[in-house]
């Protein structure tokens with residue numbers, strides 16, 4: 404919720420970045436796929452224990468993640484499948500990053516599992532509530548952008564374990580916030 408508010412502020416910069424891609428005929432789905440590959444590379448680097456490089460790669464991957472939608476909107480190529488692909492690849496990337504951190508023994512695997520469950524539940528709640536007619540359920544203190552940035556910033560300082568603890572707690576707080584928001588909107 405917090406970072407989502409700044410979407411409009413960075414929109415112009417993101418559009419400037421995608422214009423050359425649009426001119427080159429690159430499709431949004433190609434960028435979505437590229438974003439996934441970059442995130443998987445970040446996850447692998449966590450597994451290898453290279454957390455600072457992993458953080459830089461993930462930061463770049465996050466930027467690419469924000470570009471596919473921008474490119475789709477700028478070129479009038481938004482598609483329902485593209486939205487589905489973007490969300491699905493977001494989940495693969497989220498899971499892979501947490502798995503990489505756990506496998507690389509950078510933090511307690513049990514905390515990684517709690518963070519993983521919380522992160523997936525946050526996204527699932529939004530999807531399920533929106534399907535039930537709640538309207539956009541982009542609420543809570545730890546949406547995907549916040550969770551990713553927490554991991555990235557703590558990894559840059561060489562202490563991704565703290566980021567993981569924070570995500571484990573904040574994601575579950577978000578689960579409760581979304582439960583409540585969904586209750587408010589769907590109870591009748």
Ligand SMILES: CC(C)CCC[C@@H](C)CCC[C@@H](C)CCC[C@@H](C)CCOC[C@@H](COP(=O)(O)O[C@@H]1[C@H](O)[C@H](OP(=O)(O)O)[C@@H](O)[C@H](O)[C@H]1O)OCC[C@H](C)CCC[C@H](C)CCC[C@H](C)CCCC(C)C
Pocket residue numbers: 406407409410413459460462463465466468469472489490493522525526527529530545546547548549551552555556559
């Ligand atoms: C290393 C270098 C080579 C490159 C460095 C470049 C940088 C300067 C990069 C800046 C990146 C910045 C522009 C973007 C960062 C955003 C990133 C943290 C998060 C990525 O999110 C992508 C996108 C996706 O949103 P969407 O709503 O489509 O996705 C939904 C989401 O997955 C839902 O999950 P959940 O429910 O929340 O769990 C799903 O439910 C939905 O299905 C799914 O659709 O979001 C893009 C918009 C961002 C929110 C905009 C954020 C703007 C901030 C102001 C960015 C601040 C970045 C800082 C300046 C970076 C500095 C970090 C440094 C280490 C201090």
Ligand SMILES: Nc1ccn([C@@H]2O[C@H](COP(=O)(O)O)[C@@H](O)[C@H]2O)c(=O)n1
Pocket residue numbers: 431432433435468469470471472473475476480481482483484485486488489
């Ligand atoms: N391959 C894609 C990717 C995204 N979209 C559209 O953009 C929305 C997501 O925008 P972000 O800025 O958060 O990336 C998504 O809901 C789709 O409408 C697309 O069409 N094709």
Ligand SMILES: [Mg+2]
Pocket residue numbers: 467468469470471472489
């Ligand atoms: Mg995207």
Ligand SMILES: [Mg+2]
Pocket residue numbers: 438468489490492493
């Ligand atoms: Mg994405």
